[in-house]
Amino acid sequence: MISVTRLTNNTWSHIQHGLDRESLPKITTTAILAPLGTLLVWFTISWFLNPLRKYPGPFLAGFTNLWRFTHCFIFAHDYADTIKKLHDKYGPVLRIGPNTLDLDYPELLKTIYTTDGKWLKTEMYDNNSTIMDGQQVWTIFSTRDQVYHARIKRPVVKYFTLGSVLAIEPHMNIEIADFIKHLDNRFVSANKNFNLVDWINYFAWDQASSLTFSKRYGYMDAGHDFDSTLLIAEKTFHYFQAVSQIPWLDSFLDKNPLIRIGPPNLQNAFRIAAEALAARVSGQDENYDPSQPDYMQHFIESKETHPELVDDKIIMTYLIVNILAAADTTGITLQAIFYYLMKHPSAQKRCEEEIRSQGWDKDSVVTYAQARHLYYLEAVIKESQRMHPVLGMCLERYVPKDGIGLVLPDGSVVPPGTAVGMNPFVVGKNKSVFGEDADEFKPERWLRGEEGEEGYKMRTQRMSAADLGFGGGSRICLGRHLALVEVYKVVATLINRYDMELVEPEKEWKVEKCFFMRPRNLESRFRIRE
Known part of the structure; x- marks a missing residue:
C-alpha cells in the first residue's frame, strides 16, 4: 500500500x-x-x-434558434421589419430556424390555420402557461392540445358571440364616456398636448377589467400606471416572445421548481382577479349588478353548467386571458387607427364627414349598430389592421406527421414535423393580394371601384382571406367580436366629438414590432369640434 x-x-x-x-x-x-x-x-x-437547407434565410438561422432568439430579445423593436426585409430579399419562403419556415403564401393560410385540428401549435406557446398552487395550468391561448383546447373553450364560447358581446355594450358605454371626461378635463379644456398611446392603454385596461368583473383598475382616474401592472405585462410578453424561440429555456427561468428567475410576475392582476372572484362567489361583491352580467359571472355560470370541465383554476385562466388579450388587442388597434388617420389628413377628413353627417349628438357614445354601417369607417379600420396588425411574429404550426407534407406553390414539399407559419405583418403587405401599393395606407382599397360588383366581391374576399390579425382556424381569437365592437364604438365616438391632430405630423411614430406591435408615442392635440 x-x-x-x-x-x-x-x-x-x-x-x-x-x-x-x-x-x-x-x-x-x-x-x-x-x-x-x-x-x-x-x-x-x-x-x-436537414431537408430544409434548400430554403434561404440568414446563415446562422440554419444552424440554431439563437438567431431568432437574439432578434426577439435584443432587436425586438424591429423584428417584424427584419422579417419583411428578409422576405423581400429571399422570397416567400424564409428559413428562420433549423426546423422553422416563415411563409408568405396567403393562399395557404386556410391550409395551415385550419379547423380540422391536425396542424398543432408548436412549443413556442408553452411558456404562456402559468403556475397555480404548484401546478402548471394551460390557458385557451397556451395549450397545444387540441382536445383540451376544445374542452375548455366549449363552456364559454357562447359568451363571445356578437350577440353576447352586444349584451354588455352598456358596460362599454360607461367606460367610453369616462374616457371622454378625462380627455376633456385633463387636456382639451386646457389645450394641452398628451400622449394618446398612454391614454388608450389606460382606457383599454380599465375597460377590460370593467367588462370582466365590473370593476375598473383605475388607470384613467390615476392618470398613470400606478401599480406597474401595464409595465409588468409588457415585460412578461417581452419574455414570452424571446423565450418562445428556444422554449426549453422556460423550464429554467419561469417554471424552475427550485428558484424562479423570471419573467416579472403579474401578481397584482392575479390578486385583483382572485379577490373579485372570491367576493362574487361569497355574495359580497358590491360592484356587481345582477341586471348587467359581466364575464366573471359568465365564467362562474360555466362552472355550474360544465362542472366536469371547469374548476376555479380554469376560471382564473379565463379571467386573466380575458383582461390581457382584450386590453392589448383593443389598445394597439385603436392606436394604429388614430395614428394613420391623423397622419393622412385626406382620409381623416373623409372619415369625419361620413361620421358627422349622421347628426349624432357629440356628447353621446355612438352605438355599435350606428357605427357598423359606415363604409369608410369600416375601410379605415380594416386598412389600419392590415398596415399595423396586433401581432408581428410568425404564428407557428407543425406540418402534420400523417401526410406527405406541405406542398408549396413552387412545387417543393415541406416534410412532416416542420414548424411553419405566417407573420400577420408580412402577409398583410403581400403585393399579389393587396397590389403594388401594399406598403401604403389606402382605405379606398376596401371600397368598390370600377370593376363592378362581382369584381369588387372577389377582390375584397381575397384581401379578407389574407387577414391573420386575429389568428385563424380553430385557434382564432375568441374575443375578436369583443375587440371590434369596442373599436367601432370608440373611433366613431371620438371622431364625432373631437378635431384631432398630431403635434409633430412630420415625425414617424416609434413602435416595438415583435409579438405585440406596441406603439410608444402618439403626441396629440384634441379640440371639441364646432
Whole structure:
C-alpha cells in the first residue's frame, strides 16, 4: 500500500512538473479546440442532412434558434421589419430556424390555420402557461392540445358571440364616456398636448377589467400606471416572445421548481382577479349588478353548467386571458387607427364627414349598430389592421406527421414535423393580394371601384382571406367580436366629438414590432369640434 502511495505521489509530482513546463499549453489548446471542433462537425452534418437547407434565410438561422432568439430579445423593436426585409430579399419562403419556415403564401393560410385540428401549435406557446398552487395550468391561448383546447373553450364560447358581446355594450358605454371626461378635463379644456398611446392603454385596461368583473383598475382616474401592472405585462410578453424561440429555456427561468428567475410576475392582476372572484362567489361583491352580467359571472355560470370541465383554476385562466388579450388587442388597434388617420389628413377628413353627417349628438357614445354601417369607417379600420396588425411574429404550426407534407406553390414539399407559419405583418403587405401599393395606407382599397360588383366581391374576399390579425382556424381569437365592437364604438365616438391632430405630423411614430406591435408615442392635440 505504501509503495503504491509513493508511486502515485511520485507520478503526480512528475505529471505536475511536466504540465508546468511543456504539456499544459498543448492540453489547454486541445481542451478548447476539441469540443469546438466536435460542435462544428455536428453543426455541419446537421446542416447537410436537414431537408430544409434548400430554403434561404440568414446563415446562422440554419444552424440554431439563437438567431431568432437574439432578434426577439435584443432587436425586438424591429423584428417584424427584419422579417419583411428578409422576405423581400429571399422570397416567400424564409428559413428562420433549423426546423422553422416563415411563409408568405396567403393562399395557404386556410391550409395551415385550419379547423380540422391536425396542424398543432408548436412549443413556442408553452411558456404562456402559468403556475397555480404548484401546478402548471394551460390557458385557451397556451395549450397545444387540441382536445383540451376544445374542452375548455366549449363552456364559454357562447359568451363571445356578437350577440353576447352586444349584451354588455352598456358596460362599454360607461367606460367610453369616462374616457371622454378625462380627455376633456385633463387636456382639451386646457389645450394641452398628451400622449394618446398612454391614454388608450389606460382606457383599454380599465375597460377590460370593467367588462370582466365590473370593476375598473383605475388607470384613467390615476392618470398613470400606478401599480406597474401595464409595465409588468409588457415585460412578461417581452419574455414570452424571446423565450418562445428556444422554449426549453422556460423550464429554467419561469417554471424552475427550485428558484424562479423570471419573467416579472403579474401578481397584482392575479390578486385583483382572485379577490373579485372570491367576493362574487361569497355574495359580497358590491360592484356587481345582477341586471348587467359581466364575464366573471359568465365564467362562474360555466362552472355550474360544465362542472366536469371547469374548476376555479380554469376560471382564473379565463379571467386573466380575458383582461390581457382584450386590453392589448383593443389598445394597439385603436392606436394604429388614430395614428394613420391623423397622419393622412385626406382620409381623416373623409372619415369625419361620413361620421358627422349622421347628426349624432357629440356628447353621446355612438352605438355599435350606428357605427357598423359606415363604409369608410369600416375601410379605415380594416386598412389600419392590415398596415399595423396586433401581432408581428410568425404564428407557428407543425406540418402534420400523417401526410406527405406541405406542398408549396413552387412545387417543393415541406416534410412532416416542420414548424411553419405566417407573420400577420408580412402577409398583410403581400403585393399579389393587396397590389403594388401594399406598403401604403389606402382605405379606398376596401371600397368598390370600377370593376363592378362581382369584381369588387372577389377582390375584397381575397384581401379578407389574407387577414391573420386575429389568428385563424380553430385557434382564432375568441374575443375578436369583443375587440371590434369596442373599436367601432370608440373611433366613431371620438371622431364625432373631437378635431384631432398630431403635434409633430412630420415625425414617424416609434413602435416595438415583435409579438405585440406596441406603439410608444402618439403626441396629440384634441379640440371639441364646432
